[in-house]
Amino acid sequence: MGVFGGTFDPVHYGHLRSALELVERLQLQQLRLMPCATPPHRGQPACSAHHRAAMVELAVAGEPRLACDRRELQRTGASYTIDSLKALRAELGDTLSLGLVMGCDAVLGITSWHRWQELLDYAHVVVMARPGWQLPAHGPVAQWLRDHQLADAAGLHQRAAGGILVVKLRPLAISSTEIRELLAAGRSPRYLLPQVVLDYIQAHNLYH
Secondary structure, eight states: OEEEEEOOTTOOHHHHHHHHHHHHHHTOSOEEEEEOSSOSSSOOOSSOHHHHHHHHHHHHTTOTTEEEOOGGGGSOSOOOHHHHHHHHHHHHOSSSOOEEEEEHHHHHTGGGSTTGGGHHHHOEEEEEEOTTOOOOSSSHHHHHHHHHBOSSGGGGGTSSSOOEEEEEOOOOOOOHHHHHHHHHTTOOOTTSSOHHHHHHHHHTTOOO
């Protein structure tokens, strides 16, 4: 099982293509996209958590290997990943492998995360390496990566948690920020995100 957190403001083909590639390359039963309700490290998203989760649900409908996980919308206060992993581990049991997916940008700032050193107690970490991003070569994060890095995806299935796998994925130069800017300017973001998501945005007059 994998979990892919983010604001998804809005969800787009970059998120979805990466999610599907991860499912197939890592042989996951399912990857859950988990919208963050109240991000601890950035300003409040442009769109409410309810709308963002609804768009994720529309985007993954029809693909049983992808799902939306709303658990962070059900908690008050800041949405800490460690709390979500603890809850997931309690549901899944101690033996099922669980992978937390994050981008290189998140890894670079991992030391600012709440109880970041406990993440590997509950899950593996899967780092999406994209062109233009470099993982640190020195310091505590570099040491953390070296101490726990897995050689290949097979390592994810040999134990329930504790490893770090770096995966190179197809780069799709799409960003939620760009989509919001296009909408605010009255231009179309069509073909950057699923049409059903764009229809939802237009129906609820979001990002204008």
